[in-house]
Amino acid sequence: MTAETGTETETGTETAIYVYGILPADVEIDGDARGVGDPPSAVTTVHSGPIAALVSEIPQDTPLGRPEDLSAHAGLLDAAAAEVPVLPLRFGAVVADERAVVDELLDANRDDFTAALEELEGKAEYLVRARYDEGAILREILSENDGMAQLADAIRGKPQDATRNERMALGEQITQAIEAKRAVDTQRVADALADSVVELAPRQPTHDEEAVHLAVLAETDRQGDLEAVIGELAKDWEGRVEVRLLGPLAAYDFVVTRMPE
Numbered sequence: 001m002t003a004e005t006g007t008e009t010e011t012g013t014e015t016a017i018y019v020y021g022i023l024p025a026d027v028e029i030d031g032d033a034r035g036v037g038d039p040p041s042a043v044t045t046v047h048s049g050p051i052a053a054l055v056s057e058i059p060q061d062t063p064l065g066r067p068e069d070l071s072a073h074a075g076l077l078d079a080a081a082a083e084v085p086v087l088p089l090r091f092g093a094v095v096a097d098e099r100a101v102v103d104e105l106l107d108a109n110r111d112d113f114t115a116a117l118e119e120l121e122g123k124a125e126y127l128v129r130a131r132y133d134e135g136a137i138l139r140e141i142l143s144e145n146d147g148m149a150q151l152a153d154a155i156r157g158k159p160q161d162a163t164r165n166e167r168m169a170l171g172e173q174i175t176q177a178i179e180a181k182r183a184v185d186t187q188r189v190a191d192a193l194a195d196s197v198v199e200l201a202p203r204q205p206t207h208d209e210e211a212v213h214l215a216v217l218a219e220t221d222r223q224g225d226l227e228a229v230i231g232e233l234a235k236d237w238e239g240r241v242e243v244r245l246l247g248p249l250a251a252y253d254f255v256v257t258r259m260p261e
Helices: 067-081 098-120 134-144 146-155 161-193 220-236
Strands: 014-024 043-048 051-059 123-132 199-202 210-219 241-249
Touching: 014 043, 014 067, 014 098, 043 098, 051 067, 051 098, 067 241, 098 123, 123 134, 123 161, 123 220, 134 146, 134 161, 146 161, 161 199, 161 210, 161 220, 210 220, 210 241, 220 241
Parallel strands: none
Antiparallel strands: 014 051, 043 051, 123 210, 123 241, 199 210
């Protein structure tokens, strides 16, 4: 959302308010925290009763979308999520001024935001990312399917132009086999984490060799349990799948924070 009107600074520059997320009102912000913009803008809070918005003032014509801006947005929210409940807004949320933050965002959604923050108390999002070793998964697939193995042997060492159709057919079969294994391996991770998390949300794969891309909502004091489970899976999958746990992060996959129209 782009603001049509804003506040004018002493230099005559029209400004707007960039909103990162919603926090409890009693949270103290590090005075050195910086957000989006070039140069990065100072981060503050705008309060309304028991809740507050994490914001920064930016020139109204600031172009957003640089990698540095995306990193600043995510970094602020993730750092906050490690300590307090936070309702993240998607990148690029801008309103006219602090009055609009209060009237159109905080006051208009106070009950919903307060309830959501209470529900997130002591919790954060974690990501399980796993990637197949390309050679290992290919050998596994071919060892399990005689037809694909025979096709692979038949085209090995032959010119690509002469075996174009066969290579395309083999590629499609391998892709389907990886999709099937991804579903099984994602379910295995979900089952292993079931006793340690509050909620799970599978994400779409971001590359062909991705084995697992799973978001989980968990209590932050159980992070050690999550790490132990992922560590055991990493041992079981050594040489086949590289698996890692990322977090704590802002709960993008488990909360929806509305911006004013």
